Amino acid sequence: MNLNVVWFALFVIIIAGYLILDGFDLGVGSLHLFVAKKDEERRITLNSIGPVWDGNEVWLILGGGVLFAAFPLVYASLFSGFYLAMMLVLLMMILRTVAIEFRSKRPSPKWRGVWDVVFWASSVLLGLLLGVAFGNVLSGVPIDAQGNMQVTLFQLLTPFSLLVGITAVAMFALHGSIYLSIKTVGELQARVRNWMPKLMVVFFVLNTLVVLAMFLYRDQITARYISNIWLVIFPLGALIAALAAWYLMSKGRDLQAFIASSTMIALLLISGGVGMFPNMLFSTTHPRYNLTIYNAASASNTLVVMLIMALIGIPLVLLYTAGVYYFFRGKTELDPHSY
């Protein structure tokens, strides 16, 4: 274990944290129009994530900051290369924030209807865009010797990356539905519970296709798994977690199912991460230009300073995040201050 490996692991963990936490926010958003029909139900779905979504989104911002600090060359190449896609991500994040905040500020059904659609669409598209980006990272990108790449938005939309994108949407919807089932009661909960097994099937099929496509077409990742077969425990673990989530869902043990689906999301991301290791961006121009955790990293003194900060900061973050979740536990109810 050296510093670069530690920071790569921490980066993957931070992104996993983001996918687990903001993942259910996005999932709730993508189900918003379908499970919640009346205004009061829509307010409940919105308020189920109300006190926490902002903190959850911070994990992505932290991921951006950590990538900038620990692997600046990846930060620079990835975001400048995916320029328009990144701009769309930012657009969706802003629209989503605005929709959550502004929806309930006026009683007019028309006003609320518009923001409901914006909330739903931005949640779906954000999941899709993140998945497409991850699909492209898994596939490799045409970076040159200086780390720059000339790709248009449409070149990013390959069949494989679109498949990963749709799978991400399904995964977030599944994860969000389990969360919603925990937070709701009555008719709304019944509708959510009706969606859960269907989402599970869709996600399971799509995810199996992604794994197959990776195995068949993504040679570098396949080679890494073949060279060290023990790595299979990560995708295998994800499979077990998925099945556990499925079983627990059917038994109505929502909280345990939520923990299982969170574990599954983390393990899926980790499976991708170990498959790429030690690369962070494959170059399709020449393997020599691959950005790795070594050639793209900051110097060791920066990594040490950052590690000290992370060791102080992250336990505090986990402590008070847990406190906030504990405080807002139980079913979502509306009061004069809700969204």
Next chain:
Amino acid sequence: MNAELLSRLQFGLTASFHFIYPPLSMGLGLMLVVIGIMYVRTKDPKWRRLSFFWIKVYGLIFAVGVATGVVQEFEFGTNWANYSRFVGNIFGSLLAAEGIFAFFLEGGFLGLMLFGGNRLGPRMWLAATIMVVFGAHFSAIWIVMANSWMQTPAGYTIQALPTPVRAYMTQFVQVMFTPSFIPRIMHVWFASWTAGSALMLSVSAWYLLRKRHIEIAKANLLIALPFFAVFSILNALMFGPVQSTEVTNFQPLKLASMEGLWETQSCAPLYLVGWVNTATQTTTGFRIPCLLSILAHQNPAAVVTGLDNFPPDLYPPINLVFQVYHFMFNIGFLLIPIGLLGLILYFWKRKVFQASWLLWLFVVTVFLAEIAITAGWWTAEIGRQPWIVYGLLKTAAGTSPALSTGEVAASMVMFIGLYILLFFLFIYLLNGKIQHGPEPLEDVESVPVTSLPDSFREIFRRRPARAE
């Protein structure tokens, strides 16, 4: 138009628009803490009513601040890839620190602050508010630290290998506390507190002028006014000059541009208004002799370095820097008599509530403060040109080489459209809240305040009062 110029305009636009909100998160946040303390100490329901009202406003400001702030975190990578490669070791770690230490505090406790009124007792609600406001100030520390490193880099070494050429950290403490950091963070904080207290002053004066919510508006005005007066005076007379001295010592070319000082001279004048003609290398306007020497070196006879000491290819756009700087300077000084007059009228004859001309001046203070803050940042950032990291990396060398003009033009159009929409929504909803005014407590309280858990033990021992 090329990709570089568009990227600069886009960064300027997104950063300027974003920075409308953080000063209010800090300044209004501080005032919310003050009001929260007043309630905990006096138990007077008017303070609780004001907390409910202003926290709603705060939520709105915070939401737009977060939404636009996310853009900033990624825009270095998207538009300034070579800059990001160059400074990642240093600048990146400060940005990551902001995420770990500050954003999580804000994001984590914001829910408790916004939704805590009916779930937490007054002391715990205040504690959540303090955590959010502390987070906002902490965030400013890291971001001003990072920006200060771009102005007066320290604690670094440049190495060409392994490629690309990069700045590496030699001393983290020097990176954090560059010479400009302390003066700049003080200036930013006091300006933000001025803007936040001005917002309260402005809204309460508006109510008094419109004869609405009179009793509570008087209380609100009286608590905001002394803070506003003290903050604006300290900022213009103390922390502004401290920063001028720092700029004199570490960025003399920027100072010369701010004042349009072409010739190195002793007893250098300070312009109140003026115009810089770059072609003829002259500055005309209304000036006070020797004042710049006093401001820069605390000595009327001191020599101030002029533009003649520097090669013209390193000049920033001088007239623009001159104008935005004087805009900030003049507005900053204009705020002082407004606050003072308010205090004098109040203590002299308690006439402050009847003087409608003064109330109108109060109404405009928040706009003046916000404009001054933006003008101040423009001075700092445009005055740094043509460097992106002062003396180390030119702005032109920091761009993303792969970006085409068309791509940046597309994103620019997107941001302009989006931010116009966002701004109008913000103003529309803010106006709605202000017109609606502070609600009576019985409309916002769903449970009696005494039944709410008001210590850590109570919070974690029993179920939240609202649940089940």
